[in-house]
Structures are given as structure tokens and as C-alpha cells.
Amino acid sequence: MSVHKNTYRAYTGPVTPLWMRVFVLARYGFAEAWSSKITITLFTLSLLPVIVFLVGIYLANNPIAQSLILKNSHRMLTVDASFFLGALQMQSWIALVLTAWITPRLISFDLADNALPILLSHPISRFGYLFGKFIAIFGSLSVVTWVPCLLLFVYQCYASTQPWAAANLSIAAGMFVGAIIWIGFLSILGLALSSWVKWRVVATAVIFGAVFVPAGVGAIVNAVLRTQWGLLLNIPVTMSVLWQRLLGAPEFLRRGSSLPTTAIVAVLVLACLLCLAMLNARIRAREVVRG
Amino acid sequence: MGVIDPVIGFDGLEVRLGARTVLNGLTGELRGNAIGLLGPNGAGKSTLINTLLGFHSPSKGTAHVLGLDAYRDRARIRGAVGYMPENDSFIGNMTGVHFVRYMAELSGLPSAAALERAHEALFYVGLGEVRYRKVNSYSLGMKQLIKLAQALAHGPKLLILDEPTNGMDPIARQRMIQLVKDIRKEGSVRLLISSHLLRDIDETCDEVLILKDGRVAALCNIEAERRSNRSFMELETVGATEKFSVSVRGLGCECASFPDGRIKLVIPENIEVRDLYVIASEQGVQIRRMNQRRDSLEDIFLRAMESEAGRPTHVSA
Numbered sequence: 001m002s003v004h005k006n007t008y009r010a011y012t013g014p015v016t017p018l019w020m021r022v023f024v025l026a027r028y029g030f031a032e033a034w035s036s037k038i039t040i041t042l043f044t045l046s047l048l049p050v051i052v053f054l055v056g057i058y059l060a061n062n063p064i065a066q067s068l069i070l071k072n073s074h075r076m077l078t079v080d081a082s083f084f085l086g087a088l089q090m091q092s093w094i095a096l097v098l099t100a101w102i103t104p105r106l107i108s109f110d111l112a113d114n115a116l117p118i119l120l121s122h123p124i125s126r127f128g129y130l131f132g133k134f135i136a137i138f139g140s141l142s143v144v145t146w147v148p149c150l151l152l153f154v155y156q157c158y159a160s161t162q163p164w165a166a167a168n169l170s171i172a173a174g175m176f177v178g179a180i181i182w183i184g185f186l187s188i189l190g191l192a193l194s195s196w197v198k199w200r201v202v203a204t205a206v207i208f209g210a211v212f213v214p215a216g217v218g219a220i221v222n223a224v225l226r227t228q229w230g231l232l233l234n235i236p237v238t239m240s241v242l243w244q245r246l247l248g249a250p251e252f253l254r255r256g257s258s259l260p261t262t263a264i265v266a267v268l269v270l271a272c273l274l275c276l277a278m279l280n281a282r283i284r285a286r287e288v289v290r291g
Numbered sequence: 292m293g294v295i296d297p298v299i300g301f302d303g304l305e306v307r308l309g310a311r312t313v314l315n316g317l318t319g320e321l322r323g324n325a326i327g328l329l330g331p332n333g334a335g336k337s338t339l340i341n342t343l344l345g346f347h348s349p350s351k352g353t354a355h356v357l358g359l360d361a362y363r364d365r366a367r368i369r370g371a372v373g374y375m376p377e378n379d380s381f382i383g384n385m386t387g388v389h390f391v392r393y394m395a396e397l398s399g400l401p402s403a404a405a406l407e408r409a410h411e412a413l414f415y416v417g418l419g420e421v422r423y424r425k426v427n428s429y430s431l432g433m434k435q436l437i438k439l440a441q442a443l444a445h446g447p448k449l450l451i452l453d454e455p456t457n458g459m460d461p462i463a464r465q466r467m468i469q470l471v472k473d474i475r476k477e478g479s480v481r482l483l484i485s486s487h488l489l490r491d492i493d494e495t496c497d498e499v500l501i502l503k504d505g506r507v508a509a510l511c512n513i514e515a516e517r518r519s520n521r522s523f524m525e526l527e528t529v530g531a532t533e534k535f536s537v538s539v540r541g542l543g544c545e546c547a548s549f550p551d552g553r554i555k556l557v558i559p560e561n562i563e564v565r566d567l568y569v570i571a572s573e574q575g576v577q578i579r580r581m582n583q584r585r586d587s588l589e590d591i592f593l594r595a596m597e598s599e600a601g602r603p604t605h606v607s608a
Contacts, residue, residue: 010479011408011446017401024396031497113383118441121344121374122397263373274416285299285346 021124025132026139032109033102033140042101046144047239053087053152061159079156081171081249088149088175090241092182095141096211103190104203108251112198120285130191130279137187146179174246182206182239185268192275195282211235228258241280296358297322298481299343301306303352306335306342313338315505316352321497322507323482323512325475328485329592330502336485340451343483344374357448359472370399373442376452377485379434381441387418390426391441398445405444412440416470421521432463439470440548443480450474456491464491471495485515498590502596509595514593524583526567530576538570552579 023172033039038285059066060077119129153172157165190207197203231237242264244251297320314335320593330336338470341347342604343356345365346566354361356368382390388409395405395412413422416436421429426437435455442450455471456559466606472495474480486492492499501509536548558564564583571578 006411006419008415008443008474008477008480009411009446011400011404011478013404014401015370016396016401017397018370021397021399024393047449065533081415093299109382109384114378116380117376117378118374118380118438119397120346121369121372121376122394122398123370123399125366283343285344 006045014213018123021122022128022135025124025129026135029106029133030139033103033136036101036105038101039140041100042094042098043144044216046091047148048100048149049087049090049094050152053090054155056083056154057152057159061156061161061184079160081168081174084149084153084171084175085243085247085249087152088145088178088247089146089240091149091245092179092239095183096143096208097124097187098141099137099186099190100204100207102195103137103187104197104208105198106136107191108198108200109196110202111195115284115287126280126283130283133191137190138183138211141183141186142179145183146176149175149179171247174243174248178246179240180242181268185272186273188275190277191280192282195279231259231262232263232267238267296489297355298326298357299483300331300355301352302354304354305351306338306347307350308338308347312350313505314349315343316508317354318335318352319500319507321498321500321510323481323496324478325471325482325484325496325498327492327499327513327588328483328502329489329492329499330508331486331596332487333504335505337453337501338505340453340483340485342372344372352378362595370445373447373450373536375438375442375450375452375455375479376433377457381434381437384425386423387413387429387437387440388422388424390437391444395444396439398447400445408446409440412444413437415443416440417466431458432460435459435463435467439467443474447480449481452482454486455484456486456488468494477496486546489588489592491560495502495582499588501592503517503596509591510589513588513591524556524558524564524581526554526556526578526582527580528554528571528576528578530571531574532576535571535574535576535586538574539567542566542570577584 032276054075057079060083061081066077069202085219110119120126124132150172189210193206193210194200194203197206212235215234215236218230221230221233222228223230237260241251242261243249243257243262299321301317304314305312306314316340328336328339334349336348338439342349342354343361345362348362353505357371359368361368367372382393383444385393388406390407391412392402392405395408396402400408410419410422413419416439418433418436418440421433426434429437435457439452439455442452452471456467459467467489468491471482471484475482475495484492484495495570497514498512499509500507532548532552532554536546536554539554539556542562544562549555556567558567564581567581570576
């Protein structure tokens with residue numbers, strides 16, 4: 001207990017605009033996400049593939065170094081859409097790991113101690129609350145996906161001896177759009193699943209499960225109905241097909257080549273809508289008992 | 292004294308949750324500096340608070356807080372209100388000062404000001420020494436106090452306390468009551484206190500709203516109610532009781548005589564108790580017992596509970 005007798009005094013200072021409150025949530029979300037050593041470790045690990053790809057670009061653009069290091073190899077190292085597709089895929093799956101770790105931290109702490117009544121009694125709407133959390137996770141995932149991929153692209157533009165950038169801008173645009181779609185989907189999925197599971201470890205497992213378990217269901221659907229449409233439930237395959245098409249890379253997944261892009265996008269949109277419905281049901285200041 | 296603007300107003304307020312009507316046609320205005328909200332379980336107290344905070348939209352009628360529509364202007368209301376929920380509600384893995392600062396920033400305080408106010412609020416409620424401990428390590432009483440600190444940090448115009456002394460030991464309870472009294476005395480904050488403990492409301496509030504089955508059972512100014520009952524008196528006499536009663540009526544008192552010398556009186560303001568003794572002495576009547584009785588909040592509450600549902604027992608502005 002304090003020694004001094006303190007008196008209450010009203011606050012008469014300035015007040016921030018309403019729209020700024022979302023960024024308060026985002027800032028505290030960032031702080032929470034990055035206060036963990038595991039987050040820092042995952043982020044550090046996520047940079048290792050980037051370094052490998054960086055070395056690849058250096059070698060591809062430096063014939064002397066290439067001849068010294070790859071002297072016995074008959075394959076020439078080329079930097080093209082397939083090269084960047086590899087980088088995007090690698091970073092995207094690291095983003096999944098990061099999502100499974102970070103999103104439960106953003107939501108579960110609030111739910112575990114029933115903080116929503118207090119949080120939402122402040123001038124912040126349910127949408128604002130979720131948007132703030134979304135910014136926190138989306139920003140964190142950006143750091144390991146499209147930001148390093150575009151930095152690799154910029155380095156390739158710089159290192160290439162021939163005019164390269166203008167002819168390959170579609171690769172940068174494809175990487176950016178592909179990464180944005182993926183981390184947007186992951187953010188909504190992670191928030192929705194974390195909001196329904198109070199225990200963080202379980203929430204982490206559920207997020208992985210939500211990505212990989214439907215793939216098994218899709219395989220069963222394909223086998224039973226003798227169709228390829230079950231592949232739409234296989235998120236790794238559908239996302240790979242989508243990224244190939246966005247980057248203009250040759251399609252190496254034959255089994256996914258029959259899937260129309262509109263069907264893939266429709267499945268992603270439906271999944272996002274389902275997640276939003278889950279969030280709408282869960283993120284409330286009070287449990288409302290109806291009936 | 293000028294007319295005080297109503298803190299809270301209802302006009303035919305009806306709130307339905309699913310098929311159930313939880314609040315049914317609430318009408319009235321609350322102008323007190325500290326307003327008590329009473330009612331048995333399921334009366335609609337928490338629903339009313341949630342409606343005032345804009346969590347529920349009225350199915351009929353309107354509710355106003357500080358002159359703003361409770362649902363339409365909920366963002367502005369929430370900026371001007373500090374809310375202390377009944378149940379545990381905090382972020383356990385944050386330190387006390389971090390948590391209160393976060394809440395203050397959400398209410399619109401710039402970051403530096405929020406930190407300063409968080410420290411002040413924590414010292415004010417008596418958690419200064421433990422402000423760097425994680426909230427989930429606090430005792431039950433400390434958790435109540437940190438909820439109060441976060442509700443106060445941004446300097447609200449209206450403080451809504453839902454069962455503020457819930458789960459507290461007598462010393463902690465007394466401390467909380469004293470804090471509430473201090474806040475009320477400071478004058479810049481109006482209070483709405485929901486409690487099932489009549490004593491808490493009696494000690495802290497000057498106006499009370501009693502709900503029953505989602506309706507207003509009573510809405511009264513506790514001070515005015517007490518004043519109006521100050522002159523109510525019961526006597527037990529021996530001797531010429533009838534003659535004594537007639538003389539007392541002659542003083543302007545309302546008087547009712549009962550067998551065994553019992554008399555009930557309502558004494559006008561200009562009559563002193565001493566005058567009764569003088570008359571009794573003149574007429575040789577012995578006053579064996581004199582009980583000057585005032586209505587307690589418990590009487591008001593019980594009367595409200597006994598009254599016909601939906602009909603307020605007493606309304607005073």
C-alpha cells in the first residue's frame with residue numbers, strides 16, 4: 001500500500017482521435033507477439049532461407065564465382081519466376097509456423113482472463129478490436145514473407161548485368177499479391193481459431209490441423225468420388241497452384257493443374273467468411289443467452 | 292441550487308435478448324451524484340449496464356447517458372465512462388501499470404499521459420507498491436482495485452461500478468467504499484453503482500433505482516426519502532392516551548392511537564420532541580418508550596419488492 005495519501009484528479013489533457021485506437025491495439029499486439037523469445041527465434045530462422053536465396057542470386061549473376069563453386073555442375077543457376085516461387089513458398093510455410101505461434105498469444109490472453117468486457121467498454125468496436133489484432137499479425141507475417149521476397153527481387157534487379165527488372169516486374173507483383181493473399185488468409189484463420197480455443201498450445205495445434213487435415217479429407221473425396229475437386233480442400237496444393245499462376249512459373253504440380261483459379265479463390269473467400277462468422281460469434285463483450 | 296442534468300435517462304426502454312424481454316418499459320431520469328442500482332438476481336441490472344454501454348440495442352424506447360443516445364453514440368459514451376465489471380476481467384500476463392496504461396490509451400490518452408495517469412491511478416487505489424507485478428499474481432481484492440484503477444485512469448465523467456465489493460474481506464470492502472466516497476466527494480465524476488449489498492449503496496449513494504423483473508420498482512432520492520421520514524414516531528404510553536392524542540393533534544401532528552397505549556405520530560417540522568413531553572406532563576401521561584424511526588434503504592427496497600410489478604412505489608425528482 002502506498003505511503004502517501006493520493007487524491008483523485010480529473011484528466012484535462014488532449015485525447016487522441018477515435019481511429020487511432022485501432023493502432024493502440026495493433027501496437028500492444030506487436031509488443032505481445034515479439035516479447036517472446038520463440039518469436040524472435042522463429043524470425044531469425046526465417047532469415048536463413050533468405051540468405052540462401054541471396055547467395056543464389058549472387059552466384060547467378062557472378063560467372064566467376066559460379067564457375068569456382070559450381071564447377072562440376074552441368075546445371076546453370078538461373079534467377080527466374082521458379083526461383084522466386086521457391087523463395088515465396090519457403091517463406092510462406094515459415095509464416096504458417098509463425099502464425100500458429102503468434103495468433104494464440106494475441107487473442108488467448110484476452111479470452112483466458114475474460115478481458116473482452118473491459119476492452120470493449122472502451123471506445124473501440126468489435127471490428128476495431130479485430131482489425132487491431134489483424135494488423136499486428138499481418139504486420140508480423142509481412143516481415144517474413146513479401147518484404148524479404150521483394151528485397152530479393154530488388155537485389156536481383158541490382159545485381160543483374162542485363163536489363164532485367166522491367167521485363168520481370170510481373171514476378172514482383174505476383175509475389176506481393178500471392179504473399180498478401182496467404183498472410184491475409186492465415187491471419188484471419190489464426191485469429192478465428194485462437195478465439196475458440198483458450199489454451200495456446202492447443203490453439204497452435206488446431207491452426208496446423210486446419211491447414212493440413214482438410215487435405216486428407218480432400219484426398220478421401222477424390223478417391224471415393226473419382227474427382228479432382230477434393231484438391232480444393234488441400235490448402236498446400238491450392239496455394240502452390242495459385243502462386244505458380246500469379247508468378248507465371250511453369251506448373252510443376254500436375255495434379256493441381258486442373259483446378260480453375262476462380263474455384264481456388266472462391267474456396268479461400270468461403271474459408272475467410274467462415275472464420276469471420278466464428279469471430280463474430282466469439283468476440284463479444286458479454287455472452288448473450290438467447291431463448 | 293440549479294437543476295442538475297440527468298446522468299442517465301430512459302424513455303420506455305425495452306431490451307429483448309432472443310425471445311426474452313429483460314428490460315420492460317423503463318422510464319425515468321437519474322440525476323444523483325452517486326446512483327445505486329439495486330434488484331434481485333435476474334432483475335436486469337447487468338443488462339441495463341450493458342445497454343448503457345451500448346452492448347445491447349434497445350428493441351423499443353431509448354436510453355441516454357450524459358445526454359447521448361446509449362446505442363447511437365456508444366463510442367463517445369465509452370470514452371466518457373469508466374467501467375468496472377463484476378467478474379474478473381483483465382489481462383493476466385501484463386503488469387498492473389502496463390494493463391492500466393493500455394486501457395487508458397484505448398480511452399484516448401496519448402501514450403506518455405496514459406503512463407503517468409496509470410501510475411497515479413494505481414497509487415490512488417493503493418496498488419502503487421505492486422504495480423510492476425503481473426495482474427494474475429494479485430489477490431482477489433487487488434484485482435477488484437485494478438479494475439477500479441483502469442476505470443479511473445482516463446478521468447471519466449461517469450464511473451459504472453458493477454458489484455465493486457464483490458468477494459472482498461471487510462477491510463478491503465471498507466477501503467473500496469472509502470475510495471468511492473472520496474471519488475464522489477471530489478465531484479468531477481458521477482457514479483452508478485450496482486450492488487446486491489444494500490449497505491454499500493446506503494453508504495455511498497444519494498439516489499437509488501430498484502429494478503424488479505426488468506421494470507422500475509422504485510426510483511428515489513435516498514436523502515429526500517430519509518428527510519421525509521425523519522418525523523415518523525412511535526410511542527408507548529400509560530395513562531389518558533386518548534386525551535393525549537387529541538392534544539397532540541392540536542399541535543398539528545398526524546396521530547393514530549392503538550390499544551395498549553401505542554400511538555403513531557407524524558410530527559410537523561416546527562414541533563420539537565420536547566413539546567410532546569410537556570403535553571404528557573400536563574396530562575399525567577407517562578411516555579414509556581419513544582421510537583423515532585427513519586426509513587432505511589432496506590425498507591425502501593422491501594417495499595419496492597412487495598409492490599405490484601411494474602408500478603413504482605415512489606418517485607421523487
